Amino acid sequence: MATSFSPATTLKPKQNPLQIILSFRDSSGGGPVCAKCRPKRVSIVTWSSAASYVRLQDGIAKFSGKPILTKHVSKRRGGTVRAATIEEIEAEKSSIEKDVKERMEKTIETVRTNFNSIRTGRSNPSMLDKIEVEYYGTPVTLKSIAQISTPDASSLMIQPYDKSSLKAIEKAIVSSDLGMTPNNDGDVIRLSLPQLTSDRRKELSKVVAKQAEEGKVALRNIRRDALKAYEKLEKEKKLSEDNVKDLSSDLQKLIDEYMKKIETIFKQKEKELLKV
Numbered sequence: 001m002a003t004s005f006s007p008a009t010t011l012k013p014k015q016n017p018l019q020i021i022l023s024f025r026d027s028s029g030g031g032p033v034c035a036k037c038r039p040k041r042v043s044i045v046t047w048s049s050a051a052s053y054v055r056l057q058d059g060i061a062k063f064s065g066k067p068i069l070t071k072h073v074s075k076r077r078g079g080t081v082r083a084a085t086i087e088e089i090e091a092e093k094s095s096i097e098k099d100v101k102e103r104m105e106k107t108i109e110t111v112r113t114n115f116n117s118i119r120t121g122r123s124n125p126s127m128l129d130k131i132e133v134e135y136y137g138t139p140v141t142l143k144s145i146a147q148i149s150t151p152d153a154s155s156l157m158i159q160p161y162d163k164s165s166l167k168a169i170e171k172a173i174v175s176s177d178l179g180m181t182p183n184n185d186g187d188v189i190r191l192s193l194p195q196l197t198s199d200r201r202k203e204l205s206k207v208v209a210k211q212a213e214e215g216k217v218a219l220r221n222i223r224r225d226a227l228k229a230y231e232k233l234e235k236e237k238k239l240s241e242d243n244v245k246d247l248s249s250d251l252q253k254l255i256d257e258y259m260k261k262i263e264t265i266f267k268q269k270e271k272e273l274l275k276v
């Protein structure tokens with residue numbers, strides 16, 4: 001089960017945000033005014049977080065809307081400054097996490113598909129997953145235009161839904177790197193799997209190892225993209241440094257989990273290949 005991101009990283013203020021992050025001075029220039037008794041119009045001394053919208057009028061601010069994370073107001077006269085709410089920031093963070101998990105799942109699926117296309121000592125319809133056939137001028141996957149079955153442990157049978165595609169299917173198999181000669185009897189195509197030599201098994205084992213490493217590289221690239229996205233939110237003052245550290249830690253745990261998945265299916269495929 002995939003590791004979920006730590007709930008400790010939820011960006012919710014522990015107190016009234018206005019009491020934490022706003023500093024006001026009264027009209028006479030005295031000390032800070034508490035959030036409860038603050039005037040509706042105040043002179044800005046500092047503004048880190050207060051509302052969805054802040055309207056500036058001659059150095060005076062009016063506040064409205066939901067609390068947000070730290071953001072600074074530019075020193076200009078008049079106008080309205082729009083800042084992100086906590087809900088919007090949470091949505092951005094959740095979107096990054098969702099994208100990471102979806103891309104990792106696709107990476108695992110790609111590795112599995114690549115492994116299945118490499119034949120072992122036993123016949124398997126998935127060995128033909130990567131075969132593309134030119135069908136009425138359009139390249140399509142073999143399994144989309146034919147039924148593939150395994151009559152026994154050392155053969156495959158291909159029965160096209162449209163018999164006129166037999167020659168195109170035969171041509172695609174001959175042009176592939178399967179190393180099998182198709183037998184076309186006019187109704188179906190039969191493939192006999194030649195016995196794998198020891199040298200051929202070792203060669204295929206190297207191919208599988210390379211594909212496993214490519215999967216791991218893809219996972220590292222996903223981690224890199226996620227970290228860049230978190231760093232961007234930190235620069236925009238939407239995430240704190242501690243938030244980014246927590247998210248990075250959770251991300252690493254997730255990456256480690258998917259790395260183990262790739263290693264597991266690699267070992268399984270390698271064992272199949274080297275089994276005599």
